[in-house]
Amino acid sequence: MSRRIVGPEIEGLIQLLSKLPGLGPRSARRAVLHLIKNRARLLDPLASAIEDVRRTVTVCSVCGNIDTADPCVICSDPRRDRSLICVVEEVSDLWALERAGATTGLYHVLGGVMSAIEGIGPDELSIDQLIHRCAEPGVKEVILAVNATVDGQTTAYYITERLRGLDVTVTRLAHGVPVGGELDYLDEGTLTAAVKSRRTF
Ligand code: ZN
Numbered sequence: 001m002s003r004r005i006v007g008p009e010i011e012g013l014i015q016l017l018s019k020l021p022g023l024g025p026r027s028a029r030r031a032v033l034h035l036i037k038n039r040a041r042l043l044d045p046l047a048s049a050i051e052d053v054r055r056t057v058t059v060c061s062v063c064g065n066i067d068t069a070d071p072c073v074i075c076s077d078p079r080r081d082r083s084l085i086c087v088v089e090e091v092s093d094l095w096a097l098e099r100a101g102a103t104t105g106l107y108h109v110l111g112g113v114m115s116a117i118e119g120i121g122p123d124e125l126s127i128d129q130l131i132h133r134c135a136e137p138g139v140k141e142v143i144l145a146v147n148a149t150v151d152g153q154t155t156a157y158y159i160t161e162r163l164r165g166l167d168v169t170v171t172r173l174a175h176g177v178p179v180g181g182e183l184d185y186l187d188e189g190t191l192t193a194a195v196k197s198r199r200t201f
Pocket of ligand 1: 062063064073
């Protein structure tokens with residue numbers, strides 16, 4: 001039995017924060033102490049920021065992005081190139097590409113990739129919605145920005161087959177994406193280069 005240092009409220013906060021990616025119990029404890037010491041500058045604004053996001057967060061019904069508006073800011077931006085749809089596995093990939101300014105088009109979040117081992121088939125992903133979007137007039141190119149894993153490439157191949165017969169060019173990221181590498185971990189220059197030198201699938 002470890003000795004109790006603080007009351008259940010603070011202990012609960014530490015435990016919740018320690019579940020976040022990149023944080024363990026030790027760094028969570030340090031973060032909580034830091035928050036409490038900087039109440040006006042950090043703790044209060046953080047509490048209301050979390051509450052604001054909790055209240056407003058939603059999933060874009062068009063592309064699957066996470067935002068506080070539906071359609072999301074990207075889908076509702078009139079300056080985006082609507083002839084181009086960049087397909088990604090996860091929202092984190094979308095955010096990485098967007099941070100890099102790698103494309104001016106729209107996105108489509110699959111919600112994962114097909115996986116025989118994990119029993120994830122095309123119906124578990126938003127592939128039907130993607131095909132539906134690509135059938136709309138004006139869509140000219142689909143960039144498959146899925147990870148270079150076996151499952152990612154299987155999914156890319158499946159989507160390419162489904163898009164056959166539609167008047168769209170299917171491209172994939174060229175060099176720069178390491179096999180098994182996750183887009184989220186690539187630097188912005190590498191991402192932009194990978195999109196710029198894409199080639200037909
Ligand atoms: Zn959207």
